[in-house]
Amino acid sequence: MEREPDGVSLRMYVASDTAPSGHARRQLAALCERLGGERWEVEVVDVFERPALAEADRIVATPVLIRLFPAPRLSVIGDFSDLDAVAAALDLKEAVDR
Amino acid sequence: MTGTRGLARIEVGILGFDALVHGGLPEGRSTLLAGSTGTGKTVFGLQFLASGARLGESGVLVTFAERPDDLIANAESFGWDLAGLVRDRRLAILDATPDASATVSGRFDLSGLSARIGHALDEVNGKRLFIDPIDALFEEFSAAVEVRHAFAAMLRALRPLGATTVIAAERPSEDDHITRYGAEEFVVDNVVLLRNARASERRRRTVEVLKLRGADHHKGEFPFVIDPRCGIEIVPFSPIEGGADGSAERISLGNAELDAMFGGGMYRDSLMMITGATGTGKTLIGLQFMLAGIAAGERVLYLSFEESQWQLERNAAAWGMDLKTPERAELLTVISRYPARLGLEDLLVEIKHTVEEFEPTRLVLDSMTAVEHNSPPKGFREFSVGLSGYLKGRGVATMMTTTLPNLLGGDHATYLYLSTIADAILALRYFDLDSEVRRALLVLKVRGSQHASRMHEYEIREDGMSLLGPIQGISGILSGQAQHTAHSSKGSAGAGGRRE
Numbered sequence: 001m002e003r004e005p006d007g008v009s010l011r012m013y014v015a016s017d018t019a020p021s022g023h024a025r026r027q028l029a030a031l032c033e034r035l036g037g038e039r040w041e042v043e044v045v046d047v048f049e050r051p052a053l054a055e056a057d058r059i060v061a062t063p064v065l066i067r068l069f070p071a072p073r074l075s076v077i078g079d080f081s082d083l084d085a086v087a088a089a090l091d092l093k094e095a096v097d098r
Numbered sequence: 099m100t101g102t103r104g105l106a107r108i109e110v111g112i113l114g115f116d117a118l119v120h121g122g123l124p125e126g127r128s129t130l131l132a133g134s135t136g137t138g139k140t141v142f143g144l145q146f147l148a149s150g151a152r153l154g155e156s157g158v159l160v161t162f163a164e165r166p167d168d169l170i171a172n173a174e175s176f177g178w179d180l181a182g183l184v185r186d187r188r189l190a191i192l193d194a195t196p197d198a199s200a201t202v203s204g205r206f207d208l209s210g211l212s213a214r215i216g217h218a219l220d221e222v223n224g225k226r227l228f229i230d231p232i233d234a235l236f237e238e239f240s241a242a243v244e245v246r247h248a249f250a251a252m253l254r255a256l257r258p259l260g261a262t263t264v265i266a267a268e269r270p271s272e273d274d275h276i277t278r279y280g281a282e283e284f285v286v287d288n289v290v291l292l293r294n295a296r297a298s299e300r301r302r303r304t305v306e307v308l309k310l311r312g313a314d315h316h317k318g319e320f321p322f323v324i325d326p327r328c329g330i331e332i333v334p335f336s337p338i339e340g341g342a343d344g345s346a347e348r349i350s351l352g353n354a355e356l357d358a359m360f361g362g363g364m365y366r367d368s369l370m371m372i373t374g375a376t377g378t379g380k381t382l383i384g385l386q387f388m389l390a391g392i393a394a395g396e397r398v399l400y401l402s403f404e405e406s407q408w409q410l411e412r413n414a415a416a417w418g419m420d421l422k423t424p425e426r427a428e429l430l431t432v433i434s435r436y437p438a439r440l441g442l443e444d445l446l447v448e449i450k451h452t453v454e455e456f457e458p459t460r461l462v463l464d465s466m467t468a469v470e471h472n473s474p475p476k477g478f479r480e481f482s483v484g485l486s487g488y489l490k491g492r493g494v495a496t497m498m499t500t501t502l503p504n505l506l507g508g509d510h511a512t513y514l515y516l517s518t519i520a521d522a523i524l525a526l527r528y529f530d531l532d533s534e535v536r537r538a539l540l541v542l543k544v545r546g547s548q549h550a551s552r553m554h555e556y557e558i559r560e561d562g563m564s565l566l567g568p569i570q571g572i573s574g575i576l577s578g579q580a581q582h583t584a585h586s587s588k589g590s591a592g593a594g595g596r597r598e
Contacts, residue, residue: 013210015207015209015210015212015213018207018209019205020204020205020206020207021209023204023205024204047209047210047212047213047214048209048213048216051213051214051216051217052217054210054213054214054217055192055214055217055218058193058194058197059210059211059213059214060194060197060208060210060211060235061202061206061207061208061210061211061239061248062206062207062208062209062210063206064200064206064210072199073199074199074200075197075199075200075201076200076201076202076203077200077201077202077203077206077239078202078203078204078205078206079203079204079205079206080203080204081203081204081205082203082204085201085203086203089201089203
């Protein structure tokens with residue numbers, strides 16, 4: 001799990017066929033664009049395709065966006081209607097600006 | 099197993115509960131298990147899973163509140179090895195406890211959990227699912243309407259997997275809404291309520307099947323206990339039907355004169371009640387009955403609720419009776435309890451367990467008055483009916499005593515109530531006449547048998563009880579107002595043939 005010290009690693013769990021997950025995917029793209037996509041590593045996981053991974057990450061609600069790196073691990077649950085709130089919750093500004 | 103209306107049933111594996119729902123919970127359906135804190139919801143669910151494993155049905159446990167390790171430890175105290183089941187891939191435990199680092203922004207659903215449960219059921223080939231308890235979910239996500247909606251959608255999505263599901267949910271208080279967050283609105287199949295109420299300073303746990311969609315079930319509240327060794331057990335308070343047929347076998351009471359008064363001893367599968375004031379010899383009759391059983395090679399269970407084991411042994415020794423030898427020979431088990439300290443449900447289950455382990459053919463309970471003390475009337479009635487029905491069903495010859503509060507005459511509530519369930523009643527009375535206190539006994543009732551109908555005088559001597567013969571010329575003994583009847587002089591009053 002070697003990573004660039006200034007990178008940001010995110011994982012988003014979605015459920016393929018649900019409206020909130022569809023909305024969240026689009027919002028995630030917008031979020032990456034807004035914050036500048038260069039140093040982002042984003043993995044989108046469908047819980048129904050990879051339930052074992054969802055189990056390992058103890059996912060309950062979807063969609064959920066997890067900041068895997070840098071520590072500490074933070075997560076936001078929801079369809080991310082308010083992008084600023086998501087960025088704040090994951091402390092992304094600080095992570096990006098570092 | 100097929101129940102009414104053809105619904106296949108899943109045996110829950112909780113002693114007595116499956117009978118309440120005529121064989122088990124309908125297969126593949128959801129049951130809401132509602133109760134306030136400390137009512138035993140988690141134990142119920144863990145037992146549901148552990149029993150399933152014993153019956154060859156794997157399960158999945160979803161925990162929203164307690165950590166998996168805590169649940170494993172909790173189950174272990176009841177002898178359920180969840181960790182071993184997990185190792186053997188017969189159980190999956192899904193940790194769904196709240197993630198403190200998460201914030202919520204916008205709409206969501208529970209697809210993540212749904213996918214995990216589906217995956218786990220698939221991995222272990224699970225037939226049973228226990229979700230414990232869903233309230234933490236509502237507390238984590240304050241949008242209750244959305245959580246309800248999401249949870250209902252999850253249950254719908256899981257339904258095709260066919261797992262029989264039990265979902266625990268908190269009740270804010272007894273006799274309020276079924277659950278705090280309205281889970282009953284979406285868990286629509288079955289509703290089971292657990293209660294833990296206080297009555298007369300005693301805890302009383304009950305289970306009630308409120309709803310069992312499309313299937314029959316017993317209605318009303320049924321007491322249960324949580325046995326530290328084996329979990330939840332519904333107390334068999336209703337008489338057990340279909341026990342042994344009425345036995346014609348007679349057994350000795352350990353006193354030939356008494357046997358004769360009952361027409362040749364008591365029936366093997368009957369319950370005899372001995373009623374009298376303190377000092378009339380009830381315990382003595384019980385001990386004689388006990389010794390007669392031991393002499394015949396029978397096993398006897400003696401429940402001493404007024405005297406400690408030491409006091410009982412001392413009193414028996416005074417009559418030349420030895421309790422230690424039959425105890426060592428495993429023909430006698432003495433249990434001494436002060437039942438006021440125990441709930442009646444616990445007491446009944448303890449007696450039942452002892453009867454099943456020791457398999458006595460005779461039982462002495464001295465006294466029911468001590469059981470009644472501080473008990474709510476309803477609880478005492480249920481205890482009496484449940485115990486007598488249980489013992490009769492097993493064909494255990496039973497002798498119970500009740501203590502009358504007054505030295506002379508009089509009835510009391512315990513006696514009046516118990517007289518209806520007793521097959522035979524022996525009344526012991528003091529009577530005072532001419533400044534002398536004497537003792538008399540009367541066989542009041544023997545179901546299905548001829549018996550002596552006259553009062554007999556008796557004495558308690560160093561070697562036990564001795565009958566002195568029928569009383570003539572005295573009336574009013576039972577009511578405590580003994581007097582010489584007309585046409586009888588003092589000289590002929592009292593016992594005919596009184597032996598001095």
